[in-house]
Amino acid sequence: MTRHAVFYVRPLLLLLLLALAFLTACAGASTAPGAPAAGDAPSGALTVFAASSLTDAFSTLGDTFEAEYQGVTINFSFANAQQLGTQITEGAPADVFATALQDHMDLAIRSGRIDPEAVTVFARNRIVVVAPADNPGNVTSLRDLARPGLRLVLADQAAAAGQYALSFLDKASALPEYGADYRERVLANVRSYEDSVRATFTKVLLGEADAGIVFSTDPASDRDRVLVLEIPAELNTIVEYPIAPLDDAANPALARAFIDFVLAPRGQAILGSFGFQQVN
Amino acid sequence: MESSLPQVARPLPRRRTVHYTLSLWLLAAPLLLLIAAPVLALVARVDFSLFLANLTSNVVIRAISLSLVTSLIATLLALCFGLPLAYLLARRQFRGKMIVDTLIDLPMILPPAVAGIALLLAFGRRGLIGAPLAEFGITLAFTQVAVIMAQTFVAAPYFVKAATAALLGVERELEQSAALDGASPLQVFVAITIPLSWPVLSSGLVMTWARALGEFGATIIFAGNLAGRTQTMPLAIYLGFERDLQLAIVLALVLLGVAFLVLLIVKGWLRQRVGAV
Structure with missing residues (x-):
């Protein structure tokens, strides 16, 4: 009987101690250091x-x-x-x-x-066109996005980058150098509307897509693995x-x-x- | 084993049976509630005028037909290639059997998104197998073939597992006596093994189909998301949730309804067949 009691009491004590420690930690956190005296560093x-x-x-x-x-x-x-x-x-x-x-x-x-x-x-932040470093789709200008057969990946409209990409296509279609059917021809090349801008970038990074439209911050840490093509300010959405x-x-x-x-x-x-x- | 059966089968007094049944229902209730409540909540939230309008919309029809066709093909592939594999696992001893058996378990454990990335690294344009294929002008990513591959990858193990168990459950004496009577191995397999293991085999097929129909993570990564081409129902639902909750709920209900109906029909048909045997 006593032996059993010991076995039951120990874990209980441990639990109590743990709970106590947790409470003290919480109390400590809520009384974190206040504001320093004005004028100090x-x-x-x-x-x-x-x-x-x-x-x-x-x-x-x-x-x-x-x-x-x-x-x-x-x-x-x-x-x-x-x-x-x-x-x-x-x-x-x-x-x-x-x-x-x-x-x-x-x-x-x-x-x-x-x-x-x-x-x-x-x-x-702004959107840019990215392509794999070896440029399998030979994308050198924004007009190339409309070339038939190009494997293009965009973010879905559910993601902000997807909306900005469509807005870029709309603005470009209004300009004579791109042509009124620019949006339509570019969208015909879309292989996938990815669920996030990061997924869009990953598809380009892996070389699955010839080009994609992402934020200029996305390729920042992979500069040597992708080509970045700027979209001029008048066609871009500045976030x-x-x-x-x-x-x-x-x-x-x-x-x-x-x-x-x-x-x-x-x-x-x-x-x-x-x-x-x-x-x- | 056989001798202990009559004891178990002896009927209990009626009142005790009722008590047992009642307590079984009580014990089962939390699980039933956990599964039924979310389904009912979806039904309760839907706007039915919207439901009818969306039911015939292009997105829904294309997504549901794509889902049905691809999941059916994935299930057939699981049957064609999974049955021989299950037969090997159930009937043959070979080196590395444990490894093959465990390999089959992996897709069930892997998070589907990881499965999608792994498929891309293997069969993508720069992938292990995909790169040589691309030399011949064959690309798999972003195609319906990729949808089927993703579904098969994720769902086929359920069939292989079920089929292995089914084949292990067939009494070898029956097969052997048929062979002694002069039946060829193929005849034995078709006339004895398949019919005897059919109930378990078929439930494995149903489970595989259900898993393929609901496949999401591997598909969106390996096959991408393009309406009418690779956008299956689960993808349409997921993206719908980020745009329009009502549309997503309608899509989800359609998927649930179709799955529920198909499962009911298949199960009813199976019960008839099994009952007739």
Whole structure:
């Protein structure tokens, strides 16, 4: 009887201890370091919510920022921007919000936690044509996209890049050098409407498609494996990326310092190296 | 084994049977609820005027006919090439049998998206087998052949598994006595083995067809998504969800309805056949 009791008590004790440890950890997290005294160099922890398309660029930005300001820790939450906007609406603890679409920022503004006046555009993105490095479809100009037999892959309309690609085709069809049937002839070459812009890029990277239309940030880390053909500004859709501090940021000075860093020449150069267009 | 059967078959007192049945239903209820609730929720959410309008739309008709044709071909391929494989696994001893058997399990474990990428790396234009094929002007990716290949890859193992079990369940004495009476191996297989293993074989075929019909991940990666060409019902539904929830629900209901009807008909037909035997 006693032997059994011992066997039952031990796991229970362990569970209790674990629960206790968990609770202390939670309590510790909720009383995280507050704002530093005004005028001091920024220090402490900063939580940045950023759209998943910013993962690579912002990770590098964060590392550089931490190296610049000793004692600063930046915690990123990269996720679907729609979800992040919803989380902010639901009161998630964030200090800075950066996203790829104004819609998601508007979601956070409506929750009353972001001042619309404080929102700044920090980067621009655009669509480009990509082809495998050995160019099996011999794509050298935008007109080549309409050549019969070309294996073209686009993102589905459900993805933003898919809508921008169609808008490019519409605008080009209005110009005499492309011809009124440009859109129709290009779309006849489409082998697949992929469910995301990343899937579209992967098909080109693997050489399955002769060409695809993706964001200029997609091929940034595979420059040697693909050819990039620019789409002129008048045919392109320029996407603006907004960033803003949260009104109730635990550390407003640090939030401001991070945003200033993103907008400063060094931050802009890092964004540029990931394929973003810089803002002046 | 045989001698213990009559004991089990002895009827229980009526009241106890009712109790047993009732508790069995109670135990089964959570699973039934888990499966039935989402289906009912889909039906409850649909706007029926929209449903009728969409039912005859081009996208739906093309997607459903493509799905039916490709899944049927995939099932036939699983039968043609899966049955010999199952026969080898059930009746022959050979080196590496465990490896072959486990290889067949892999597509059931692999996330379908990984299956799609693997198919692309093997049969794509730059792939292991695809590159030599491309030399002859044969490209598989983005074609209906790719749809069927993806479905077969993912679904055929279900048939091979079922068929192996079915063949193992056939009593060898019956086959041997037929052979002693002068039947050729093929005659034995067609006249004895197939009829005896038919109930399990056929349920394996139905399962394979169902899995092929619902195939999504491998198809969208290997075959791509083009309406009327490689866009099967699951693809149309998935992309529909990102555009228009109502349309997606209509598509999903059509798929569920068609699958439910086909399964009911096939099962009814099988029961008749098995009952007649």
